[in-house]
Amino acid sequence: MKIAVIATWGFPGEWYLADYRPAVPPQDLRKWGKLAEWSYLESPITTHSSTTAIVKALIEERGYDVEVLIYGLDGLVAPRRLDIKRIPEDDVCRMELVKYVDNFIHNICSELGHDSNQGIDYAFLRAKAKELLEFMAKKYFEEASLDIKPLIKIVPAVGRFRLQ
Structure with a gap:
């Protein structure tokens, strides 16, 4: 059976590792409306994203063919710099994301080549x-040993961008 997982993501660069025990729907579609029929994983899935934990459970526990759509905000273009010293040394995935974000901020400011207050x-x-x-999703899905490339859609946020 093909399943669509639709998620909204804020700024994934600040997500910490967590243990997730997502609910898995029953095989019988007619029972999906009864939450009492859903089961929870006995062993947690350790990852940075509840989306990847849910997708992993749907694939491994039920064998579903899963497609993923992630909505992100255009405000992601102006992330704040993250302090690499605040990240646990054993959190390799997040460490890589922080380095990527720092390079991203530097590169985007260079590409603009002017004051961010201009148009x-x-x-x-x-x-x-x-x-x-896309980079963050790739890293989090790889971390969960999932060979899935989610469809990414960017939607408008509210406010002004301040690139620094």
Whole structure:
């Protein structure tokens, strides 16, 4: 059976490792409306993202063919810099993301080549936000040993961008 998992992501660069025990739906579709019929994993899935934990459970516990759609905000284009010293040394995945975000911020400011208070092409901002979210999704799905490339859609956030 094919299943669609639709998720909204804020800024995944700040997510910590956690143990997830997602609920898994019963095989019989008619029982999906009865939450009492759903089961929880006995062993937790340790990952940075509840999305990857849910997808992993659906694939491994039920054998579903899973497609993933992630909605992210265009505001991802202006992430704040993260302090690498605050990340546990054994959190290799997040350490890699923090380094990527620092490079991303540096590169985007260089590409703009001007004061961020001036006008910037919105298509450029959306493309950069998508690039960042695609990288983070790739890392989190790899971390969960999932060979899935989610579809990423960027939607408008509220406010101003401040690139620094």
